[in-house]
Amino acid sequence: MRTEAIDPPGVAWLRVSPRYVTVRVAGWALGNVVAVAVLSVPLLLVLNGVWSWPPLWAAAALPAAALLVALWRLVLIPRQVRAIGYAEREDDLLIRRGIFFQRVLVVPYGRMQYVDIGAGPVERGLGLCTLKLHTASAGTGAEIPGLPAGEGARLREQLSARGEARLAGL
Amino acid sequence: MTAAQDGWQRVHPASPFIRGWVALAAMSVFFGRDAFERLLQGRPVVDDRFAGRAPWLLLGGGAVLLLTVAGFVLTWYFTRYRVADGYVRVNTGFLFKQQRQARLDRVQAIDVVQPLLARIFGLAELRFEVADAGQSAVHLAYLPVEEARRLRAAILASAAGGPAATPAPPVPGSDQPGPDQPGPGVPVHAAAGPLRAPVEAPERGLLSVPPARLVGSLVLSEQSVVIVLGAAASVLLSALTENRGFFFYLIPAGLGMAAAYWNSFTKGYNFTAAASRDGLRLRYGLLDTQAQTLPPGRIQALRISQPPLWRIFGWYRMQVNVAGYGTGGGNADGAARTTLLPVGTLADVFTMLAAVLPDPGTPDPVRVFTAGLTGLASGPGGPPGAAAADDGGFVTTPRRARLLAPLGWRRNGFTATDTALLIRSGRWWRHLVLVPHQRTQSLALQQGPIARRFRVADLVLHTTAGPVAPRLVQAGLDEGRALLDAQAARARSARKRQTSEHWLAPASRQPASPHPEPQEGPQYG
Structure with a gap:
């Protein structure tokens, strides 16, 4: 399928750090290893003769399918990370993400209520951080993951300064 | 005391x-x-x-x-x-x-x-x-x-x-051309404290909902349809299985339904709306009464909807997002607070719109809003671009995506006036969502794999928590992209115009709107 970006034309996107792939892979591993392990339990039980049902092929197919989906998602991660981008325009911040399910978000600086910077253990180890913008709407969900710590701090200061300058009420 | x-x-x-x-x-x-x-x-x-x-x-x-x-x-x-x-x-x-x-x-x-x-x-x-x-x-x-x-x-x-x-200002009724009728529940503040005895701003009655219409609206509401269908299904089931016991299971459901009806009735009973300098006043309630005051510019988003059966009488319902009210937590009290008009005619809708959006931002609001409520883009026979002329300027889902919404594609659409974005949707359940430009928090363009096939995208506007979730579905990709940019720009310029939370403070703030509203509703009705 031809992938046409839904971004507004003429925007110079800043990309997040490629190291963020590692963070995503770590998260992926944590989730999927557990999932596949749990789904393999019937297979083990059937192999050891503890369970007589389901048939062997069904018991094997379940973790195999899960593994396949997991691997597919693993393959996608680098592309997904490359698809994350943000751009500071004069009056608003643009955040995009996704390939299959694309989303371009526009947050006016004057609408920002506060800015969060957080870092999980893996992110911290890699010197990355996640920036979160909060507006008066819970639906905004503006998040830029995988920023180098220095860039995150710069962006936060920048956003705060711009938000202050353009502050509007609700 | x-x-x-x-x-x-x-x-x-x-x-x-x-x-x-x-x-x-x-x-x-x-x-x-x-x-x-x-x-x-x-x-x-x-x-x-x-x-x-x-x-x-x-x-x-x-x-x-x-x-x-x-x-x-x-x-x-x-x-x-x-x-x-x-x-x-x-x-x-x-x-x-x-x-x-x-x-x-x-x-x-x-x-x-x-x-x-x-x-x-x-x-x-x-x-x-x-x-x-x-x-x-x-x-x-x-x-x-x-x-x-x-x-x-x-x-x-x-x-x-x-x-x-001035502690007790005799309010200069410059922006209150209406007769100063002190509504039913507004007493004269003769006995009020001597320190600060602000007189309530005089108000002008806008509309009231007669009880008969309220009952009618409940009878024809969505839940009635569900009840009728559920009753038919259970009768059928018990007839087929010859199990009389089914009816006993229906008793709690029936009680719940009765309670829901009762709640809607008591909350909507004696609903009156009035406009004053300090904003919109809503009063309602049978046993518990409530009087809400919404100061100007506090409405973040507004939805006018019409369930299919209400079309018989041309009734509409209006709900709003107000920052302090939240979603209402799903209970009747919260639902009532976010209701701007439980049931009303088209004339009532225009009256309320005029009160909450004094400056519609378009020279012909009646045409635009009517198109938003009932309009439909020109049929499959017409050329794709010709709809704009007779459809209040609504831009609808492109024809290529009609398979995604076989019924709604001529209905799903948007138009922007100078002050607000209008999003309409629904062929059977008609909705018109209205978001003032200066209340837009943020916006996002979204697209899934199927939508990409048809080169359409959804535009989501984020507002404060509430019953209204503005979402433009299946707009053409180019239109959506243009709207994303235009909307960001509009929101920006609208915010620059209004900076104060004090709605009376700068009298010279926006004199451009010489209150064209009171004529609007009666003109139509």
């Missing part, structure tokens, strides 16, 4: 008992019912097994009662409030103290609520909402009705920021 020192005041002494009457009633029922049954059966009031211990039990019960009452009284004693210097302050608690203050100009809405019991005693609860979408920032329960109204007027006068210096 309230010992005023430095302006600190207490709520009415009876309020702890009115707030705690449920607890007291439960206790008396718990202890009383058993004894009453025994009396009826001719047995001794106290069970023989407990007879020896009766004094102790009574003593224990009395102690619990006394402690409860003492708790109520202490709570009352330590709850004090003050409205001064642009803040409302409330101190509560005697073990865990809490001091809360909220800026008056951040007010999103003020409600005066009178539950039945409070109404009997002539008391009212005042709820002061700021934008935190959760529980009320400040709620004072209970005040004498007069006091609650006076306080509301004082808060509004202070928040409006206009004549702040």
Whole structure:
């Protein structure tokens, strides 16, 4: 399928750090290893003769399918990370993400209520951080993951300064 | 009644008992019912097994009662409030103290609520909402009705920021051309305090919902359809399986439905709306009455909807997002608070629109909004671009994506006036969502794999929590992209125009709108 970006034309996107792939892979591993392990339990039980049902092929197919989906998602991660981008325009911040399910978000600086910077253990180890913008709407969900710590701090200061300058009420 | 020192005041002494009457009633029922049954059966009031211990039990019960009452009284004693210097302050608690203050100009809405019991005693609860979408920032329960109204007027006068210096301004009715009819519940404030006796802004009645129409709207509402379908299904099932027991399972469902109807009825009963300088006033309620005041510009998003059966009478419902109200938590009370108009005709809708959006931002609002409510892009025969002329400027889903929404593709669309974005959707359940440009928080363009096939995308506007979730579905990709940019620019310029929370303060702020509204509704109807 031809992938046409839904971004507004003429925007110079800043990309997040490629190291963020590692963070995503770590998260992926944590989730999927557990999932596949749990789904393999019937297979083990059937192999050891503890369970007589389901048939062997069904018991094997379940973790195999899960593994396949997991691997597919693993393959996608680098592309997904490359698809994350943000751009500071004069009056608003643009955040995009996704390939299959694309989303371009526009947050006016004057609408920002506060800015969060957080870092999980893996992110911290890699010197990355996640920036979160909060507006008066819970639906905004503006998040830029995988920023180098220095860039995150710069962006936060920048956003705060711009938000202050353009502050509007609700 | 309230010992005023430095302006600190207490709520009415009876309020702890009115707030705690449920607890007291439960206790008396718990202890009383058993004894009453025994009396009826001719047995001794106290069970023989407990007879020896009766004094102790009574003593224990009395102690619990006394402690409860003492708790109520202490709570009352330590709850004090003050409205001064642009803040409302409330101190509560005697073990865990809490001091809360909220800026008056951040007010999103003020409600005066009178539950039945409070109404009997002539008391009212005042709820002061700021934008935190959760529980009320400040709620004072209970005040004498007069006091609650006076306080509301004082808060509004202070928040409006206009004549702040003069304590009792005879409001210059420059922007109030209507007759100064002091609505049904507005008393003359002769007895109000001497310090600050702000007169409530005169108001102009907009509309009221007759009870017959309310009942009709409930009968024709969505849930009635569900009930009819459910009843038919259960009759069919019991006939097929010859199992009479089905009906017993329906009893709780029926009770729930009856309660839902009853709630909608009591909440919508006697609904009246009035416009004043301090915003929109809504009053409603059969047993519990509520009076809401929404200051100008506090409405974040608005939805006009029409269930299929309401089309027979041309009725509409209006719901709003207000920052302080939140989603309402799904209960009837919250749902009622976010309802701007439970049921109304098209003329009523235009009257309300004129009140909440004084400047529609288009030279022909009636045509545009009518197109938004009932319009449909030109049929499959017409050329794709020709719709704009007769459809109020609505841009609808492109023809190539008609498979995604076989019914709705000619209906799903948007148009932007100078002041608001209008999003319409739904062929059967008609919706028109309206978001003022200066209230747009953020916006996002979204697209899934199937939508990409058809080169369409969804545009989501983020507003504060509430029943309205503005989402433009299946707009053409190019139109959506252009709208994303244009909308960001519009929101920006609209915000630059309005910077103040004080709706009266800069009189020269936006004189461009010479109030064309009052003619609008009658013109149509």
